[in-house]
Amino acid sequence: MGLLDYLRKLRGQKKGELRILFLGLDNAGKTTILKSIADEDITRITPTQGFNIKSVVSGGFKLNVWDIGGQRKIRPYWRNYYDNTDVLVYVVDSSDKKRFEETGVEFSELLDEEKLEKVPVLVFANKQDLLSSAPASEVAEGLGLPSLRNRVWQIQPCSAVTGEGIKDGMDWVLKNVSKK
Structure with missing residues:
Protein backbone atom coordinates (compact mmCIF):
# COMPACT_ATOMS: atom_id res chain seq x y z
CA MET A 1 0.00 0.00 0.00
CA GLY A 2 1.47 3.34 -1.05
CA LEU A 3 1.24 6.63 0.82
CA LEU A 4 -1.65 7.83 -1.36
CA ASP A 5 -3.62 4.63 -0.63
CA TYR A 6 -2.96 5.04 3.10
CA LEU A 7 -4.13 8.68 3.10
CA ARG A 8 -7.27 7.75 1.20
CA LYS A 9 -8.04 5.04 3.73
CA LEU A 10 -7.49 7.43 6.66
CA ARG A 11 -9.69 10.06 5.09
CA GLY A 12 -12.50 7.59 4.57
CA GLN A 13 -15.85 8.27 3.01
CA LYS A 14 -17.93 11.16 4.27
CA LYS A 15 -21.20 10.14 5.90
CA GLY A 16 -24.03 10.12 3.39
CA GLU A 17 -21.73 9.89 0.39
CA LEU A 18 -21.34 6.91 -1.92
CA ARG A 19 -18.73 6.22 -4.55
CA ILE A 20 -20.31 4.44 -7.51
CA LEU A 21 -18.24 3.04 -10.35
CA PHE A 22 -19.93 2.71 -13.77
CA LEU A 23 -18.19 0.18 -16.02
CA GLY A 24 -19.07 -1.77 -19.16
CA LEU A 25 -18.02 -2.08 -22.77
CA GLN A 49 -12.42 9.12 -23.82
CA GLY A 50 -11.29 8.61 -20.26
CA PHE A 51 -13.84 9.24 -17.52
CA ASN A 52 -16.71 11.44 -16.36
CA ILE A 53 -17.42 12.30 -12.75
CA LYS A 54 -20.81 13.50 -11.57
CA SER A 55 -22.16 14.12 -8.10
CA VAL A 56 -25.89 13.60 -7.77
CA VAL A 57 -28.04 13.84 -4.65
CA SER A 58 -30.58 11.04 -4.37
CA GLY A 59 -32.42 9.48 -1.45
CA GLY A 60 -30.48 11.55 1.08
CA PHE A 61 -27.13 10.41 -0.31
CA LYS A 62 -24.56 12.26 -2.37
CA LEU A 63 -23.68 9.86 -5.16
CA ASN A 64 -20.20 10.42 -6.56
CA VAL A 65 -20.40 8.54 -9.84
CA TRP A 66 -17.31 7.64 -11.85
CA ASP A 67 -18.19 6.74 -15.45
CA ILE A 68 -15.12 5.16 -17.06
CA GLY A 69 -14.78 4.68 -20.81
CA GLY A 70 -15.22 1.13 -22.05
CA GLN A 71 -13.03 1.06 -25.16
CA ARG A 72 -10.64 -1.90 -25.23
CA LYS A 73 -7.56 0.32 -24.87
CA ILE A 74 -9.00 2.02 -21.74
CA ARG A 75 -10.10 -1.13 -19.86
CA PRO A 76 -6.64 -1.91 -18.40
CA TYR A 77 -6.90 1.42 -16.57
CA TRP A 78 -10.20 0.52 -14.86
CA ARG A 79 -8.25 -0.89 -11.90
CA ASN A 80 -7.04 2.62 -11.07
CA TYR A 81 -10.61 3.51 -10.01
CA TYR A 82 -11.47 0.52 -7.76
CA ASP A 83 -10.37 2.04 -4.44
CA ASN A 84 -13.18 2.96 -2.03
CA THR A 85 -15.93 1.84 -4.42
CA ASP A 86 -19.24 1.35 -2.59
CA VAL A 87 -21.20 -0.01 -5.57
CA LEU A 88 -20.21 -1.34 -8.98
CA VAL A 89 -22.72 -0.61 -11.73
CA TYR A 90 -22.01 -2.72 -14.79
CA VAL A 91 -23.87 -1.70 -17.95
CA VAL A 92 -24.56 -4.19 -20.73
CA ASP A 93 -25.89 -3.41 -24.20
CA SER A 94 -28.61 -6.06 -24.29
CA SER A 95 -29.03 -5.64 -28.04
CA ASP A 96 -25.39 -6.36 -28.95
CA LYS A 97 -25.43 -10.15 -28.73
CA LYS A 98 -22.19 -10.43 -30.72
CA ARG A 99 -20.35 -8.92 -27.73
CA PHE A 100 -21.98 -10.94 -24.95
CA GLU A 101 -18.93 -13.17 -24.60
CA GLU A 102 -16.59 -10.16 -24.44
CA THR A 103 -18.70 -8.39 -21.83
CA GLY A 104 -18.91 -11.62 -19.83
CA VAL A 105 -15.11 -11.96 -19.77
CA GLU A 106 -14.67 -8.34 -18.62
CA PHE A 107 -17.34 -8.75 -15.94
CA LYS A 127 -31.39 -0.88 -24.43
CA GLN A 128 -34.50 -2.87 -23.55
CA ASP A 129 -36.44 -0.45 -25.78
CA LEU A 130 -34.92 -2.16 -28.84
CA LEU A 131 -36.64 -5.20 -30.34
CA SER A 132 -33.33 -7.01 -30.74
CA SER A 133 -32.54 -6.88 -27.00
CA ALA A 134 -32.06 -9.99 -24.95
CA PRO A 135 -34.22 -10.13 -21.83
CA ALA A 136 -32.52 -9.32 -18.53
CA SER A 137 -32.76 -12.99 -17.49
CA GLU A 138 -30.64 -14.00 -20.50
CA VAL A 139 -28.08 -11.29 -19.71
CA ALA A 140 -27.95 -12.49 -16.08
CA GLU A 141 -27.32 -16.08 -17.18
CA GLY A 142 -24.62 -15.00 -19.63
CA LEU A 143 -22.80 -13.08 -16.89
CA GLY A 144 -23.15 -15.96 -14.43
CA LEU A 145 -25.07 -13.88 -11.90
CA PRO A 146 -27.22 -16.73 -10.55
CA SER A 147 -24.08 -18.59 -9.48
CA LEU A 148 -22.71 -15.67 -7.41
CA ARG A 149 -22.94 -16.72 -3.78
CA ASN A 150 -20.66 -14.31 -1.95
CA ARG A 151 -21.91 -11.01 -3.32
CA VAL A 152 -25.07 -8.92 -3.29
CA TRP A 153 -26.21 -8.32 -6.86
CA GLN A 154 -29.19 -7.20 -8.91
CA ILE A 155 -29.97 -7.13 -12.61
CA GLN A 156 -32.20 -4.32 -13.79
CA PRO A 157 -33.67 -4.13 -17.29
CA CYS A 158 -33.60 -0.53 -18.46
CA SER A 159 -33.53 1.90 -21.32
CA ALA A 160 -31.18 4.85 -20.95
CA VAL A 161 -33.07 6.61 -23.74
CA THR A 162 -36.57 6.33 -22.24
CA GLY A 163 -35.38 6.28 -18.61
CA GLU A 164 -37.39 3.14 -17.88
CA GLY A 165 -35.86 1.01 -15.12
CA ILE A 166 -33.08 3.45 -14.16
CA LYS A 167 -34.80 4.80 -11.04
CA ASP A 168 -35.57 1.23 -9.91
CA GLY A 169 -31.90 0.31 -10.25
CA MET A 170 -30.71 3.34 -8.33
CA ASP A 171 -33.32 2.70 -5.62
CA TRP A 172 -31.81 -0.79 -5.24
CA VAL A 173 -28.35 0.79 -4.90
CA LEU A 174 -29.49 3.13 -2.13
CA LYS A 175 -31.37 0.37 -0.32
CA ASN A 176 -28.48 -2.10 -0.38
CA VAL A 177 -25.66 0.26 0.38
CA SER A 178 -27.48 1.89 3.28
CA LYS A 179 -27.43 -1.57 4.94
CA LYS A 180 -23.61 -1.48 5.12
Missing part, protein backbone atom coordinates in the same frame (compact mmCIF):
# COMPACT_ATOMS: atom_id res chain seq x y z
CA ASP A 26 -18.01 0.94 -25.05
CA ASN A 27 -21.43 1.90 -26.38
CA ALA A 28 -23.27 0.09 -23.56
CA GLY A 29 -24.95 3.32 -22.41
CA LYS A 30 -23.03 4.20 -19.23
CA THR A 31 -22.83 7.92 -19.91
CA THR A 32 -26.43 8.13 -21.08
CA ILE A 33 -27.61 6.43 -17.88
CA LEU A 34 -25.47 8.78 -15.79
CA LYS A 35 -26.83 11.85 -17.57
CA SER A 36 -30.35 10.50 -17.13
CA ILE A 37 -29.77 10.11 -13.38
CA ALA A 38 -28.46 13.68 -13.25
CA ASP A 39 -31.49 14.96 -15.24
CA GLU A 40 -29.24 16.19 -18.03
CA ASP A 41 -29.82 16.30 -21.78
CA ILE A 42 -29.10 12.92 -23.38
CA THR A 43 -29.49 13.94 -27.01
CA ARG A 44 -25.76 14.58 -27.56
CA ILE A 45 -23.66 11.82 -26.08
CA THR A 46 -20.17 11.16 -27.37
CA PRO A 47 -17.94 8.19 -26.49
CA THR A 48 -16.14 8.69 -23.19
CA SER A 108 -15.77 -11.97 -14.66
CA GLU A 109 -12.40 -10.24 -14.35
CA LEU A 110 -14.01 -7.44 -12.33
CA LEU A 111 -15.51 -9.93 -9.92
CA ASP A 112 -12.06 -11.45 -9.37
CA GLU A 113 -10.55 -8.09 -8.33
CA GLU A 114 -9.61 -8.03 -4.65
CA LYS A 115 -10.56 -4.34 -4.23
CA LEU A 116 -14.08 -5.09 -5.51
CA GLU A 117 -14.47 -8.32 -3.55
CA LYS A 118 -17.36 -7.34 -1.27
CA VAL A 119 -18.81 -4.56 -3.40
CA PRO A 120 -22.51 -4.91 -4.33
CA VAL A 121 -23.13 -5.11 -8.08
CA LEU A 122 -25.99 -3.67 -10.09
CA VAL A 123 -26.13 -4.78 -13.71
CA PHE A 124 -28.16 -2.55 -15.99
CA ALA A 125 -29.40 -4.65 -18.93
CA ASN A 126 -29.66 -1.56 -21.12
